[in-house]
Amino acid sequence: MEQEQGREILRRLRLKVTPRRLEVMRCLGEEQAYLSAEEVWNRIRPVLGSIGLPTVYRILDELAEAQVVTRIFRSDRTQYYFLCPNQEHHHHFICESCRRVEDVDRCNLDGVAGEIARRSGGLVTSHILQINGVCGECSRLGEGGRGRDAA
Amino acid sequence: MEQEQGREILRRLRLKVTPRRLEVMRCLGEEQAYLSAEEVWNRIRPVLGSIGLPTVYRILDELAEAQVVTRIFRSDRTQYYFLCPNQEHHHHFICESCRRVEDVDRCNLDGVAGEIARRSGGLVTSHILQINGVCGECSRLGEGGRGRDAA
DNA sequence: TGTTTAAATGAAAGTTATTTTTGTTTATAC
Protein backbone atom coordinates (compact mmCIF):
# COMPACT_ATOMS: atom_id res chain seq x y z
CA MET A 1 0.00 0.00 0.00
CA GLU A 2 1.61 3.19 -1.25
CA GLN A 3 1.00 6.32 0.76
CA GLU A 4 -0.74 7.96 -2.19
CA GLN A 5 -3.14 5.05 -2.47
CA GLY A 6 -3.96 5.47 1.24
CA ARG A 7 -4.60 9.19 0.74
CA GLU A 8 -6.94 8.43 -2.13
CA ILE A 9 -8.90 5.89 -0.13
CA LEU A 10 -9.33 8.33 2.76
CA ARG A 11 -10.41 11.14 0.43
CA ARG A 12 -12.91 8.84 -1.24
CA LEU A 13 -14.33 8.02 2.22
CA ARG A 14 -14.48 11.73 3.14
CA LEU A 15 -12.13 11.08 6.05
CA LYS A 16 -9.37 13.49 6.93
CA VAL A 17 -5.94 12.39 5.79
CA THR A 18 -4.11 12.05 9.09
CA PRO A 19 -0.75 10.42 9.88
CA ARG A 20 -2.47 7.88 12.15
CA ARG A 21 -4.88 6.70 9.49
CA LEU A 22 -2.12 6.47 6.91
CA GLU A 23 0.07 4.53 9.30
CA VAL A 24 -2.68 2.04 10.21
CA MET A 25 -3.21 1.38 6.52
CA ARG A 26 0.50 1.13 5.80
CA CYS A 27 0.95 -1.32 8.66
CA LEU A 28 -1.90 -3.56 7.55
CA GLY A 29 -0.87 -3.28 3.93
CA GLU A 30 2.62 -4.48 4.74
CA GLU A 31 1.17 -7.85 5.82
CA GLN A 32 -0.51 -10.49 3.76
CA ALA A 33 -2.00 -11.57 7.07
CA TYR A 34 -4.63 -10.40 9.50
CA LEU A 35 -3.87 -8.59 12.75
CA SER A 36 -5.77 -7.66 15.90
CA ALA A 37 -6.27 -4.03 16.90
CA GLU A 38 -3.71 -4.41 19.66
CA GLU A 39 -1.16 -5.94 17.28
CA VAL A 40 -1.59 -3.01 14.91
CA TRP A 41 -1.17 -0.66 17.86
CA ASN A 42 2.07 -2.31 18.96
CA ARG A 43 3.52 -2.09 15.46
CA ILE A 44 2.71 1.54 14.77
CA ARG A 45 3.39 3.05 18.19
CA PRO A 46 7.17 3.17 17.67
CA VAL A 47 6.66 4.84 14.29
CA LEU A 48 4.17 7.47 15.39
CA GLY A 49 5.68 8.23 18.76
CA SER A 50 2.33 7.91 20.43
CA ILE A 51 -1.16 6.79 19.59
CA GLY A 52 -4.00 5.63 21.80
CA LEU A 53 -5.52 2.19 21.43
CA PRO A 54 -9.04 3.67 21.10
CA THR A 55 -7.82 5.58 18.08
CA VAL A 56 -6.69 2.35 16.46
CA TYR A 57 -10.09 0.82 17.12
CA ARG A 58 -11.84 3.86 15.67
CA ILE A 59 -9.72 3.82 12.52
CA LEU A 60 -10.16 0.10 11.99
CA ASP A 61 -13.92 0.42 12.46
CA GLU A 62 -14.13 3.21 9.91
CA LEU A 63 -12.11 1.25 7.39
CA ALA A 64 -14.11 -1.91 8.03
CA GLU A 65 -17.34 0.04 7.62
CA ALA A 66 -16.05 1.25 4.27
CA GLN A 67 -15.01 -2.30 3.36
CA VAL A 68 -11.39 -1.35 2.83
CA VAL A 69 -10.62 -3.61 5.76
CA THR A 70 -12.22 -7.02 6.24
CA ARG A 71 -13.08 -8.46 9.64
CA ILE A 72 -11.81 -11.97 10.24
CA PHE A 73 -13.76 -14.30 12.55
CA ARG A 74 -12.06 -16.50 15.09
CA SER A 75 -13.46 -18.21 18.13
CA ASP A 76 -11.29 -16.28 20.63
CA ARG A 77 -13.75 -13.36 20.62
CA THR A 78 -11.09 -11.01 19.30
CA GLN A 79 -11.68 -9.16 16.06
CA TYR A 80 -8.97 -9.40 13.44
CA TYR A 81 -8.48 -7.08 10.48
CA PHE A 82 -7.11 -7.52 7.00
CA LEU A 83 -6.52 -4.72 4.49
CA CYS A 84 -8.14 -5.70 1.24
CA PRO A 85 -8.49 -2.89 -1.31
CA ASN A 86 -10.09 -5.36 -3.77
CA GLN A 87 -13.62 -3.95 -4.01
CA GLU A 88 -14.99 -6.75 -6.20
CA HIS A 89 -17.28 -9.15 -4.38
CA HIS A 90 -15.09 -11.98 -3.15
CA HIS A 91 -14.16 -13.98 -0.06
CA HIS A 92 -11.10 -15.03 1.87
CA PHE A 93 -9.11 -18.13 2.52
CA ILE A 94 -7.48 -17.89 5.96
CA CYS A 95 -4.46 -19.92 6.98
CA GLU A 96 -4.99 -21.27 10.48
CA SER A 97 -1.27 -21.61 10.93
CA CYS A 98 0.34 -18.37 9.73
CA ARG A 99 -2.70 -16.05 9.34
CA ARG A 100 -2.03 -15.46 5.67
CA VAL A 101 -5.11 -14.42 3.71
CA GLU A 102 -5.80 -15.19 0.04
CA ASP A 103 -8.65 -13.87 -2.06
CA VAL A 104 -11.19 -16.35 -3.37
CA ASP A 105 -13.12 -15.00 -6.34
CA ARG A 106 -15.54 -17.83 -6.67
CA CYS A 107 -18.85 -17.21 -4.93
CA ASN A 108 -21.67 -19.51 -5.89
CA LEU A 109 -24.21 -18.04 -3.57
CA ASP A 110 -26.40 -16.34 -6.14
CA GLY A 111 -28.64 -19.39 -6.26
CA VAL A 112 -29.14 -19.37 -2.51
CA ALA A 113 -30.99 -16.06 -2.48
CA GLY A 114 -33.41 -17.43 -5.06
CA GLU A 115 -33.96 -20.61 -3.09
CA ILE A 116 -34.74 -18.68 0.09
CA ALA A 117 -37.10 -16.31 -1.69
CA ARG A 118 -38.93 -19.19 -3.35
CA ARG A 119 -39.22 -21.33 -0.26
CA SER A 120 -40.22 -18.90 2.47
CA GLY A 121 -40.33 -15.45 0.90
CA GLY A 122 -37.18 -14.31 2.71
CA LEU A 123 -34.84 -11.65 1.37
CA VAL A 124 -31.05 -12.06 1.49
CA THR A 125 -29.15 -8.86 2.25
CA SER A 126 -25.62 -10.06 2.98
CA HIS A 127 -23.56 -13.08 3.83
CA ILE A 128 -20.45 -14.03 5.74
CA LEU A 129 -18.20 -16.54 4.03
CA GLN A 130 -14.78 -17.36 5.38
CA ILE A 131 -12.79 -20.37 4.25
CA ASN A 132 -10.38 -21.81 6.81
CA GLY A 133 -7.46 -24.09 6.24
CA VAL A 134 -3.71 -24.32 5.86
CA CYS A 135 -1.96 -22.34 3.15
CA GLY A 136 0.38 -23.90 0.60
CA GLU A 137 3.55 -22.72 2.30
CA CYS A 138 2.51 -24.00 5.73
CA SER A 139 1.41 -27.29 4.17
CA ARG A 140 4.83 -27.72 2.56
CA LEU A 141 6.56 -27.06 5.88
CA GLY A 142 4.91 -30.31 6.88
CA GLU A 143 3.80 -31.59 10.24
CA GLY A 144 7.07 -30.55 11.87
CA GLY A 145 6.49 -26.92 10.93
CA ARG A 146 5.01 -24.52 13.38
CA GLY A 147 3.03 -21.49 12.36
CA ARG A 148 2.71 -18.14 14.01
CA ASP A 149 -0.15 -19.35 16.21
CA ALA A 150 1.17 -22.79 16.99
CA ALA A 151 1.59 -23.73 20.64
CA MET B 1 -36.84 -31.17 21.23
CA GLU B 2 -38.23 -34.04 23.26
CA GLN B 3 -36.51 -34.87 26.52
CA GLU B 4 -35.62 -38.35 25.25
CA GLN B 5 -33.92 -36.84 22.19
CA GLY B 6 -31.87 -34.63 24.48
CA ARG B 7 -30.85 -37.62 26.61
CA GLU B 8 -29.73 -39.46 23.49
CA ILE B 9 -27.67 -36.55 22.25
CA LEU B 10 -25.92 -36.25 25.61
CA ARG B 11 -25.24 -39.97 25.78
CA ARG B 12 -23.82 -39.92 22.28
CA LEU B 13 -21.50 -37.10 23.35
CA ARG B 14 -20.45 -39.02 26.48
CA LEU B 15 -21.77 -36.19 28.62
CA LYS B 16 -23.62 -36.85 31.85
CA VAL B 17 -27.37 -36.44 31.56
CA THR B 18 -28.06 -33.60 33.99
CA PRO B 19 -31.19 -31.48 34.49
CA ARG B 20 -29.23 -28.35 33.51
CA ARG B 21 -28.07 -29.74 30.18
CA LEU B 22 -31.53 -31.03 29.37
CA GLU B 23 -33.08 -27.70 30.23
CA VAL B 24 -30.63 -25.71 28.11
CA MET B 25 -31.45 -27.93 25.15
CA ARG B 26 -35.17 -27.78 25.80
CA CYS B 27 -35.05 -23.98 26.00
CA LEU B 28 -33.11 -23.61 22.75
CA GLY B 29 -35.22 -26.25 21.04
CA GLU B 30 -38.38 -24.34 21.88
CA GLU B 31 -37.22 -21.46 19.70
CA GLN B 32 -36.75 -21.31 15.98
CA ALA B 33 -34.44 -18.42 16.75
CA TYR B 34 -31.01 -17.86 18.21
CA LEU B 35 -30.36 -16.71 21.78
CA SER B 36 -27.40 -15.37 23.75
CA ALA B 37 -26.04 -17.26 26.76
CA GLU B 38 -27.58 -14.70 29.10
CA GLU B 39 -30.96 -14.97 27.40
CA VAL B 40 -30.89 -18.74 27.83
CA TRP B 41 -29.94 -18.22 31.47
CA ASN B 42 -32.85 -15.86 32.10
CA ARG B 43 -35.32 -18.31 30.57
CA ILE B 44 -34.21 -21.42 32.40
CA ARG B 45 -33.49 -19.95 35.84
CA PRO B 46 -37.17 -19.89 36.88
CA VAL B 47 -37.54 -23.52 35.79
CA LEU B 48 -34.44 -24.90 37.47
CA GLY B 49 -34.61 -22.87 40.62
CA SER B 50 -31.00 -21.82 40.28
CA ILE B 51 -28.19 -22.16 37.79
CA GLY B 52 -25.00 -20.17 37.38
CA LEU B 53 -24.27 -18.25 34.21
CA PRO B 54 -20.85 -19.95 33.83
CA THR B 55 -22.68 -23.27 33.73
CA VAL B 56 -24.79 -22.04 30.84
CA TYR B 57 -21.64 -20.96 29.00
CA ARG B 58 -20.02 -24.35 29.62
CA ILE B 59 -23.03 -26.26 28.37
CA LEU B 60 -23.39 -24.11 25.28
CA ASP B 61 -19.69 -24.50 24.51
CA GLU B 62 -19.90 -28.27 24.81
CA LEU B 63 -22.92 -28.43 22.55
CA ALA B 64 -21.34 -26.06 20.04
CA GLU B 65 -18.16 -28.12 20.05
CA ALA B 66 -20.28 -31.18 19.27
CA GLN B 67 -22.11 -29.22 16.56
CA VAL B 68 -25.50 -29.77 18.13
CA VAL B 69 -25.60 -26.02 18.63
CA THR B 70 -24.48 -23.52 15.98
CA ARG B 71 -22.78 -20.24 16.79
CA ILE B 72 -24.32 -17.20 15.14
CA PHE B 73 -22.11 -14.22 14.29
CA ARG B 74 -23.22 -10.68 14.91
CA SER B 75 -21.20 -7.51 15.12
CA ASP B 76 -22.06 -6.79 18.77
CA ARG B 77 -19.33 -9.19 19.94
CA THR B 78 -21.89 -11.34 21.73
CA GLN B 79 -22.09 -15.01 20.83
CA TYR B 80 -25.51 -16.34 19.91
CA TYR B 81 -26.56 -19.97 19.85
CA PHE B 82 -29.07 -21.97 17.84
CA LEU B 83 -30.02 -25.60 18.48
CA CYS B 84 -29.76 -27.46 15.19
CA PRO B 85 -29.85 -31.24 15.47
CA ASN B 86 -29.56 -31.51 11.65
CA GLN B 87 -26.13 -33.13 11.31
CA GLU B 88 -26.01 -32.95 7.50
CA HIS B 89 -23.65 -30.34 6.15
CA HIS B 90 -25.70 -27.20 5.68
CA HIS B 91 -25.84 -23.51 6.50
CA HIS B 92 -28.19 -20.96 8.01
CA PHE B 93 -30.29 -18.07 6.88
CA ILE B 94 -30.64 -15.59 9.74
CA CYS B 95 -33.42 -13.04 9.97
CA GLU B 96 -31.99 -9.68 11.00
CA SER B 97 -35.37 -8.62 12.29
CA CYS B 98 -36.77 -11.50 14.37
CA ARG B 99 -33.71 -13.78 14.77
CA ARG B 100 -35.44 -16.71 13.13
CA VAL B 101 -33.07 -19.25 11.59
CA GLU B 102 -33.75 -21.42 8.53
CA ASP B 103 -31.59 -24.20 7.19
CA VAL B 104 -30.04 -23.78 3.76
CA ASP B 105 -29.02 -27.08 2.22
CA ARG B 106 -27.31 -25.70 -0.81
CA CYS B 107 -23.54 -25.37 -0.40
CA ASN B 108 -21.59 -24.93 -3.60
CA LEU B 109 -18.22 -24.66 -1.95
CA ASP B 110 -16.77 -27.96 -3.05
CA GLY B 111 -15.21 -26.28 -6.05
CA VAL B 112 -13.49 -23.70 -3.88
CA ALA B 113 -11.29 -26.24 -2.11
CA GLY B 114 -10.07 -27.48 -5.49
CA GLU B 115 -9.36 -23.97 -6.70
CA ILE B 116 -7.29 -23.18 -3.60
CA ALA B 117 -5.36 -26.43 -3.80
CA ARG B 118 -4.59 -25.89 -7.49
CA ARG B 119 -3.61 -22.28 -7.18
CA SER B 120 -1.42 -22.18 -4.09
CA GLY B 121 -1.35 -25.69 -2.65
CA GLY B 122 -3.54 -24.74 0.31
CA LEU B 123 -5.79 -27.16 2.14
CA VAL B 124 -9.34 -26.23 3.17
CA THR B 125 -10.40 -27.63 6.54
CA SER B 126 -13.63 -25.75 7.31
CA HIS B 127 -15.70 -22.75 6.39
CA ILE B 128 -18.07 -20.29 7.95
CA LEU B 129 -21.11 -19.41 5.88
CA GLN B 130 -23.95 -17.39 7.32
CA ILE B 131 -26.62 -15.83 5.16
CA ASN B 132 -28.23 -12.69 6.53
CA GLY B 133 -31.49 -11.09 5.54
CA VAL B 134 -35.14 -10.69 6.40
CA CYS B 135 -37.37 -13.73 6.69
CA GLY B 136 -40.62 -14.13 4.79
CA GLU B 137 -42.84 -13.30 7.73
CA CYS B 138 -40.94 -10.13 8.64
CA SER B 139 -40.90 -9.11 4.96
CA ARG B 140 -44.68 -9.45 4.80
CA LEU B 141 -45.12 -7.36 7.93
CA GLY B 142 -43.77 -4.60 5.73
CA GLU B 143 -41.82 -1.49 6.54
CA GLY B 144 -44.10 -0.62 9.42
CA GLY B 145 -43.34 -3.89 11.17
CA ARG B 146 -40.83 -4.08 13.91
CA GLY B 147 -38.87 -7.18 14.76
CA ARG B 148 -37.52 -8.35 18.08
CA ASP B 149 -34.33 -6.33 17.62
CA ALA B 150 -35.83 -3.18 16.13
CA ALA B 151 -35.12 0.11 17.88
C1' DT C 1 -1.05 32.80 4.44
C1' DG C 2 -3.96 33.33 8.64
C1' DT C 3 -8.43 31.95 10.66
C1' DT C 4 -12.09 29.10 11.63
C1' DT C 5 -14.41 24.95 12.62
C1' DA C 6 -15.70 20.40 12.52
C1' DA C 7 -13.36 16.30 12.87
C1' DA C 8 -9.72 13.65 15.11
C1' DT C 9 -7.19 12.27 19.07
C1' DG C 10 -5.29 11.15 24.00
C1' DA C 11 -5.97 9.78 28.53
C1' DA C 12 -8.56 7.78 31.92
C1' DA C 13 -12.30 5.51 33.35
C1' DG C 14 -16.08 2.45 32.31
C1' DT C 15 -18.58 -1.57 30.39
C1' DT C 16 -19.63 -6.22 29.63
C1' DA C 17 -19.23 -10.69 27.74
C1' DT C 18 -16.87 -14.42 29.04
C1' DT C 19 -13.47 -17.23 31.90
C1' DT C 20 -11.07 -18.96 35.87
C1' DT C 21 -10.74 -20.75 40.41
C1' DT C 22 -11.95 -23.34 44.28
C1' DG C 23 -14.76 -25.90 47.07
C1' DT C 24 -19.06 -28.70 46.98
C1' DT C 25 -22.52 -31.68 44.88
C1' DT C 26 -24.27 -35.24 41.83
C1' DA C 27 -24.69 -38.75 37.98
C1' DT C 28 -23.10 -43.08 36.90
C1' DA C 29 -20.26 -47.32 36.97
C1' DC C 30 -19.42 -50.92 39.94
Added chain:
DNA sequence: GTATAAACAAAAATAACTTTCATTTAAACA
Protein backbone atom coordinates in the same frame (compact mmCIF):
# COMPACT_ATOMS: atom_id res chain seq x y z
C1' DG D 1 -25.00 -48.62 48.32
C1' DT D 2 -20.52 -46.63 47.34
C1' DA D 3 -16.71 -44.68 44.90
C1' DT D 4 -15.22 -41.44 41.66
C1' DA D 5 -14.95 -38.49 38.00
C1' DA D 6 -17.63 -35.05 36.18
C1' DA D 7 -20.74 -31.09 37.03
C1' DC D 8 -21.81 -27.20 39.30
C1' DA D 9 -22.20 -22.57 42.31
C1' DA D 10 -20.34 -18.44 43.71
C1' DA D 11 -17.19 -14.97 43.48
C1' DA D 12 -13.58 -12.84 41.50
C1' DA D 13 -10.83 -12.00 37.52
C1' DT D 14 -9.86 -11.08 32.66
C1' DA D 15 -9.66 -8.72 28.47
C1' DA D 16 -11.56 -6.73 24.53
C1' DC D 17 -13.42 -3.13 23.53
C1' DT D 18 -16.17 1.69 24.39
C1' DT D 19 -17.28 6.11 26.28
C1' DT D 20 -16.37 10.66 27.79
C1' DC D 21 -14.41 14.92 27.63
C1' DA D 22 -10.78 18.09 27.11
C1' DT D 23 -7.30 19.21 23.55
C1' DT D 24 -5.29 19.27 18.99
C1' DT D 25 -5.21 19.33 14.02
C1' DA D 26 -6.65 18.99 8.96
C1' DA D 27 -8.79 21.50 5.61
C1' DA D 28 -12.15 25.00 3.92
C1' DC D 29 -12.19 29.63 3.29
C1' DA D 30 -11.26 34.54 3.90
